[in-house]
Amino acid sequence: MPVIxxxxxxxxxxxxxxxxxxxxxxxxxRRLERAHSAQRAGQQAVSLGVPAIDALLPSNGLLTGAxxxxxxxxxxxxxxxxxxxxxxxxxxxxxxRFGTLRPNGTLLWCRRPFGASDAPPYxxxxxxxxxxxxxxxxxxxxxxxxxxxxxxxxxxxxxAAVLGETRATDLTAGRRLSLAAEKSGVPALLLRGQPAPPxxxxxxxxxxxxxxxxxxxxxNDVGASRWRTELRRNRFGAPSxxxxxxxxLEWNDEAHCLSVVPQAFHGSTRESDARLVx
Amino acid sequence: xxxxxxRALVPDLVTTPGEPQADHRLIETLANWCDRYTPWVAIDPxxxxxxxEGTEACSTGGFGGDAGLLLDITGCTHLFGExxxxxxxxxxxxxxxxxxxxxxxxxxxxxxxxxxxxxxxFAERQADLYCPPRGHREALARLPVEGLRLxxxxxxxxxxxxxxxxxxxxxxxxxxxxxxxxxQPLTRLDQALGTIVEPIEPRRTPPAFRTRLAFVEPIGxxxxxxxxxxxxxxxxxxxxxxxxxxxxxxxxALYRVDGSVDRTxxxxxxxxxxxxxxxxxxxxxxxxxxxxxGVELMILAAPEVxxxxxxxxxxxxxxxxxxxxxxxxxxxxxxxxxxxLGAENVVRLLPRDSHLPERVQTAGAAxxxxxxxxxxxxxxxKGARPxxxxxxxxxxxxxAHVPDDPPSVFHWRQHAHRIVRAEGPERVADEWWRPxxxxxxxxxxxxxxxxxxxxxxxxxxxxxxxFRDGAYRMAANGRQTARWFLHGFCA
Numbered sequence: 112m113p114v115i116x117x118x119x120x121x122x123x124x125x126x127x128x129x130x131x132x133x134x135x136x137x138x139x140x141r142r143l144e145r146a147h148s149a150q151r152a153g154q155q156a157v158s159l160g161v162p163a164i165d166a167l168l169p170s171n172g173l174l175t176g177a178x179x180x181x182x183x184x185x186x187x188x189x190x191x192x193x194x195x196x197x198x199x200x201x202x203x204x205x206x207x208r209f210g211t212l213r214p215n216g217t218l219l220w221c222r223r224p225f226g227a228s229d230a231p232p233y234x235x236x237x238x239x240x241x242x243x244x245x246x247x248x249x250x251x252x253x254x255x256x257x258x259x260x261x262x263x264x265x266x267x268x269x270x271a272a273v274l275g276e277t278r279a280t281d282l283t284a285g286r287r288l289s290l291a292a293e294k295s296g297v298p299a300l301l302l303r304g305q306p307a308p309p310x311x312x313x314x315x316x317x318x319x320x321x322x323x324x325x326x327x328x329x330x331n332d333v334g335a336s337r338w339r340t341e342l343r344r345n346r347f348g349a350p351s352x353x354x355x356x357x358x359x360l361e362w363n364d365e366a367h368c369l370s371v372v373p374q375a376f377h378g379s380t381r382e383s384d385a386r387l388v389x
Numbered sequence: 390x391x392x393x394x395x396r397a398l399v400p401d402l403v404t405t406p407g408e409p410q411a412d413h414r415l416i417e418t419l420a421n422w423c424d425r426y427t428p429w430v431a432i433d434p435x436x437x438x439x440x441x442e443g444t445e446a447c448s449t450g451g452f453g454g455d456a457g458l459l460l461d462i463t464g465c466t467h468l469f470g471e472x473x474x475x476x477x478x479x480x481x482x483x484x485x486x487x488x489x490x491x492x493x494x495x496x497x498x499x500x501x502x503x504x505x506x507x508x509x510x511f512a513e514r515q516a517d518l519y520c521p522p523r524g525h526r527e528a529l530a531r532l533p534v535e536g537l538r539l540x541x542x543x544x545x546x547x548x549x550x551x552x553x554x555x556x557x558x559x560x561x562x563x564x565x566x567x568x569x570x571x572x573q574p575l576t577r578l579d580q581a582l583g584t585i586v587e588p589i590e591p592r593r594t595p596p597a598f599r600t601r602l603a604f605v606e607p608i609g610x611x612x613x614x615x616x617x618x619x620x621x622x623x624x625x626x627x628x629x630x631x632x633x634x635x636x637x638x639x640x641x642a643l644y645r646v647d648g649s650v651d652r653t654x655x656x657x658x659x660x661x662x663x664x665x666x667x668x669x670x671x672x673x674x675x676x677x678x679x680x681x682x683g684v685e686l687m688i689l690a691a692p693e694v695x696x697x698x699x700x701x702x703x704x705x706x707x708x709x710x711x712x713x714x715x716x717x718x719x720x721x722x723x724x725x726x727x728x729x730l731g732a733e734n735v736v737r738l739l740p741r742d743s744h745l746p747e748r749v750q751t752a753g754a755a756x757x758x759x760x761x762x763x764x765x766x767x768x769x770x771k772g773a774r775p776x777x778x779x780x781x782x783x784x785x786x787x788x789a790h791v792p793d794d795p796p797s798v799f800h801w802r803q804h805a806h807r808i809v810r811a812e813g814p815e816r817v818a819d820e821w822w823r824p825x826x827x828x829x830x831x832x833x834x835x836x837x838x839x840x841x842x843x844x845x846x847x848x849x850x851x852x853x854x855x856f857r858d859g860a861y862r863m864a865a866n867g868r869q870t871a872r873w874f875l876h877g878f879c880a
Contacts, residue, residue: 186849190804196776196852200880203776217719230777230878234738234750237776238768243738244759247719248752249726250734260726267722321880322850326810333773333810333846336880362880364773 155296157208163371164340167356168315169347175212176296177314178289179205182303184320184341195304197321197338199232200240200362202274202302204369207240209272209298216271219264221249221257223277239364245271254279258288265291265299274300278307285312309344316344322359325372336362337372416456419492420592421650423458424642425686426479427465428595433457433506435538457509459502461589468601477519490648499525502589503581507536507555529581530556537577543570555581596640598632599690600624607646607683614643614680614687618671619664621689626664635660635697639667643678644686651678655728658756659720660697666721673728723755740767744817746778746842746876772815773844775854775877782874785855792861792869795843799855801875806847813843814857844879852879 156172158165165171173179181202183195206218218241222231234243251257257277264273265288273292285301289312292299306318318341324334341357359372396402416432423430433456462479469478480498487494497508497518504525511532512518520528529536532555534547547570552558558566558578567575580587600621608614618641629635640654655670727735736752739759743749749767753759768774786800795811818839821831831837840856847853854877861869 186851188849190849196878196880199776199878203880219722228779228781228783230779233746233775233778233877234740234764235746235768235771236774236880238764242761243740243764244761246738247723247755248736248738249730250736251730256730260730263722263725267718269719270722320850321852323848324810324846324850324852331810332812333844333852333879336852337850338880339850 155212157212157298159205159208160369161358161360161371164342164356164358167342167345167349167351169349173205173208173298174314174347175209175298176293178285178292178299178301178312180301180303180307180313180316180344181205182306182316182318184306184318184339186320187322195319195321197336198302198304198319200336201317201319201338201340201360202300203232203237203240204362205300206272206274210241210245213269213271216245216269217247217267218245218271219247219249219261219267219273221251221260221264221273221275223251223254223257225278239367254281254284258284261288261299262291265295265297267297268295270295270297272298272300274302276302276304278304280307282312289313313344314346315342315348317341318343335364338362412456416458418648419487420458422644422648423460423483424593424650424688425601425644426483427460427462428593428599428690429461429463429589429591431459431461431589431591433459457506459506459589461502461591462498468603473521480519499528501525501581501583502587503538503577504529504583506538507532507581511536526582530554530559534558537574537581539573539577543573546570547574594692596690596692598625598628598634598636598694599688600628601686601688603686604684607685609680609683611675611680614678614684615672615675617687618675618689619668621687622664622668622671625689625691626662626667629662629691629694632694633696634694635662636667636691636693637661637695638691638693639671640690640692641671641678642688642690643680643684644688645681646683646685647681649681651681653677654692656693656732657720657724658727658732658754660695662697666724669721670724670728673725720756727755738764740764742767744820746774746817747780750778772842773812773879775852775879777878778854779876782856782876785873785875787855787857787871787873792871795845796855796873799845799853799873799875801853806845806849806851806853808845809848810846811843812845814841815843816841817856842876853877854879 155175156168156170157175158172159168168174181198183198210216210218220232224231231248234246237243237246249260251260254277257275257279258281261273261275264270275288288299288301301313309316320339322337322339324337326332326334338360339357340360341355342351343355345351345356360369361372362369392404396404420430420432435455435457462476466475466479469475469482476498480496483496484494487496495509495512495518497505497512497520499505499508499520500522504520507529508518508520512528513531517528517531533553534555534557535544536555539547547553552561555578558574563575576585579585602617602621604617608617621641622639625636625639636657637660638654638656640652642650642652644650653674655667655674657667657670661667723735732755733752735755737755737758739751739753740763741749741751749771783801787796788798789796793814795808795813797808799806799808816839819831819837821837824830838859840858842854842856845853845855853875856874856876858872858874861871864870
């Protein structure tokens with residue numbers, strides 16, 4: 112229950128729209144409404160660049176000031192890659208999209224390394240989505256430190272987005288991150304290397320698995336990266352036809368854009384492909 | 390006198406073995422403690438030398454009592470009072486506090502280190518220990534020549550000649566004296582009289598900026614320490630402002646009632662004199678400090694400062710993000726994170742012009758990001774790169790139909806990955822112009838080691854970055870073999 116300070120009721124201030132008190136009040140009302148409405152009016156949203164997906168999201172895009180989770184999904188064989196380049200690629204795409212809102216803002220990347228066979232993100236590839244010079248890389252040893260560092264980052268005014276790479280599922284930490292993001296308007300992303308039990312704190316949850324690419328006809332080369340992307344949670348968003356909207360997305364490394372692969376070109380007869388939207 | 394002789398004279402003589410190391414440690418601790426009066430504290434080189442030789446010191450009659458400390462208190466006495474009164478008060482305070490720790494000492498104050506040394510050892514009356522400014526010439530005249538810090542043979546000869554007091558040397562012509570005894574007596578005399586400078590070499594480089602706060606009653610509660618830190622910081626920040634500098638490192642020292650000192654320091658990645666920001670950094674660290682039985686004095690010093698105009702400087706290159714950084718709080722965030730997680734864990738990624746993929750990405754200071762576009766330039770020169778790069782390439786078992794063909798199956802961590810699509814090879818040769826890890830240079834006339842990189846996709850849709858280490862070689866069993874490694878994971 113938010114507490115409204117008595118000074119907010121001062122009549123002279125309330126009448127004057129330009130005073131900070133009135134703006135403050137309006138902001139409080141907006142927050143109260145936002146918590147219950149599907150609109151989250153006034154909050155900025157960043158288009159994902161894929162019209163089919165944007166149509167389902169509130170305000171046609173990913174809300175800033177919210178927690179978004181990306182988890183690496185299982186491959187068609189059911190195996191989950193211990194290190195997944197695809198989920199990281201999708202997360203980098205989201206970071207890049209959020210980064211456009213504050214072109215000079217810092218991107219905070221917190222991660223906890225996993226032993227000797229650790230595979231940190233490689234900036235030469237991330238340059239396709241955003242300028243790696245904007246990254247502030249933070250390495251932690253404990254999950255508490257990771258969530259603490261992310262929260263500190265969310266409170267920092269110059270931050271464009273905060274990403275945390277972890278395997279921990281901490282409901283309290285997730286809620287704290289969500290609140291901190293909502294308060295500051297800085298988007299928070301959680302990147303998980305494996306599917307996690309669903310938690311209700313995040314605004315959107317994505318499951319991304321790498322999918323077979325399309326070779327140049329006659330050659331056997333690796334085509335543009337394709338990701339099977341599921342939107343498993345879509346708070347405040349429009350209801351979709353299917354329970355879990357799924358798309359096969361293709362990242363064009365030359366045009367730097369993400370697009371949905373039309374169903375006819377899947378070259379696959381898997382059952383999950385039949386549930387495509389778009 | 391030897392120990393055996395002493396025992397013969399006094400049969401129930403109590404003896405303890407000398408512990409020069411322990412003595413030295415005690416002197417070190419005392420020197421630390423003396424930082425409370427001045428940052429210029431030195432261990433007397435003569436006393437120290439004797440203490441290190443140990444038994445020698447005892448046999449020459451020193452009994453370890455030769456150890457001494459030299460304090461340069463120039464500009465420090467005003468904290469105890471004005472003018473001569475302040476100097477006397479400092480001297481009295483020093484003696485009294487040491488007495489409280491059961492340490493017997495004789496402290497003298499004079500214009501020169503040599504005069505103070507002589508007075509502390511040879512002054513006959515207690516009142517002579519304090520020598521008023523410019524009074525050291527008369528004070529020294531009454532003292533024996535031993536007070537000049539001369540070698541024992543010289544002192545012996547001087548005594549034989551009837552030159553017992555330092556004052557006896559004043560009227561003597563200098564040239565014959567130098568011919569007879571060498572440089573030492575004249576140098577020492579000039580040092581004691583202040584005609585030549587004798588600098589004190591401090592143990593720690595004294596910081597240019599420091600503030601101190603002494604308490605009437607020892608404090609111990611964390612809130613009190615925080616409040617005191619805040620006051621010290623405010624005073625120090627005013628000093629910074631006048632000098633036009635910002636702190637890169639700050640050190641706070643707690644002088645506890647039991648004579649020990651506890652220190653902690655904070656670092657900032659950018660010169661800073663913003664009181665609330667620095668205080669926020671200190672708040673993280675103050676918990677580590679142990680006030681013990683109470684703190685009677687706190688000193689805040691800035692060992693590292695940098696010139697800083699206070700406003701954001703113009704950018705060296707227009708595109709650098711550093712511009713907005715200082716203003717938007719990222720630097721403060723980085724400092725806060727670095728304080729808790731360690732500075733090596735809060736980094737920027739910097740590109741490096743290198744062929745080897747693992748050398749392209751390096752870590753740099755949080756305050757200095759790469760220039761805008763530097764990464765784009767580096768990335769643009771390379772082929773497709775993985776989004777994750779293994780810190781150490783992991784060996785994999787590979788089956789390839791024909792050597793030089795991309796592999797058809799590879800085994801990694803007990804899983805077989807059947808390769809459906811492959812791209813490559815991209816040949817990356819070793820950088821022959823760089824010395825090897827052992828420092829030797831690779832010979833110029835051989836082909837440098839190289840790797841052939843392949844981007845492959847398995848039947849699950851996973852994309853990997855593999856490389857073959859060099860060419861195929863003929864193994865002992867007559868089969869062609871090569872070593873393959875997994876180096877990264879592609880998007």
